[in-house]
Amino acid sequence: MHKEEIVALAKRKLATCLWFDKQAEEAAKFYCSVFKNAKLGRTAYYPDAGQDIHAKPANSVLTVEFELEGMAFMALNAGPMFKFNEAISLQIPCETQEEIDYYWSALTADGGQESQCGWLKDKFGLSWQVFPDFMGDILTGPDRAAAARVMNAFMPMKKFDMAAIKKAFKGE
Template sequence: MALAKQKLSTCLWFDKQAEEAATFYCSVFKNSKIGRTAYYPDTGQDIHGKPANSVLTVEFELEGMPFMALNAGPTFKFNEAISLQIPCKTQEEIDYYWDALTADGGQESQCGWLKDKFGLSWQVFPDFMGDILAGPDRAAAKRTMDALMKMKKFDIAAVQKAFKGQ
């Protein structure tokens, strides 16, 4: 199935895990779907080194955002310079995404950041963070930032207490 075309989309480079990654991401996000899969033809092996009929790309969509997973070899790896953000309304939502994305070899980092088992960086955070950090109460923003800097996975109750100065 061809997914809706948008002006911009994201291509994620994998060595040979494109299909596995697309399936994993679609299992984590409830509003998701897998689209078309393209396969390497029997030409160009001298350039791409991939066997004929192995997966080239997998189109998928997460929460209405289109992605393409590309099997292109081990040359490039993900790093923290690019991350995907998941603003969450509840602690349960933060816990769900955090646990799902760190499962099976993912890694926790600081300040709501993590890497999934493929090395892709994610930020899982309360959806009200921008309002606090960009808000007019700079003292509250500082207290909140001080609290955030000590956390790995965000604790909404602790963030709200810091904001209120409790």
Template structure:
């Protein structure tokens, strides 16, 4: 990860930063791990972490840089922040839904899920923005109503709702 992008998402974990980064890199095909740093002896009166413990893990997904930080138990991930995975096909939706909700993750409503680390994801058809913002409010309302009834989103059902 040579060049620094203007904005980088930093995800706060309590001891699971390296496991989380490795998991996300395994789920996405265009992804890679980057540098890993460790807590030093210095500053232990502030950070209270043992020297040598993983501090941050840099990783990249689809060209987007991330940092996973082992910050401690003070903060937890919540649904207030989520990442949207735009999918072209139902097979792609199924893949990301199954992978990201596996091993203790939690499927949610309207295409949302939480992974095993507590990070929220929206697994959505790439066309959903067009459908929801269509100038024909009847079309957008039908799609919205269909989404509200679903867990994992079903592209064919949403296309039917859009068509009327």
């Protein structure tokens, strides 16, 4: 990453901070390996100061900045007191079944967990939604009968099957 890219990343007005116990660097590298348009940024380390509060060893990773598909993130090593839950998730709208399959496999690997309706948790416990990019158009469109058929088709699914969803939309 070039210096000007690092400065631009640091000056963003909005970014997502992900709280980890001590896996921030591992997670940032993992997410950057999953997404093709990804960049690792700066890493900050805990100093000697403040150890009575943060209880982290000096020179251990404090934060790692990274970017996925143009979205800024910071991974923070701050201890085990907070865990991810489904109240927040990251969405990946996909154009093809191959994209859905790719992200689903990559994010459920090494201990990730499948859930319902295109939701999954990765090995760090972060929730993701992997879904066809046309779903919003169907569910908010004027054909309410088609939207109901699509919803009935995808509700029992774990990983989305685009062909089955398209058939449901057509009433097949």
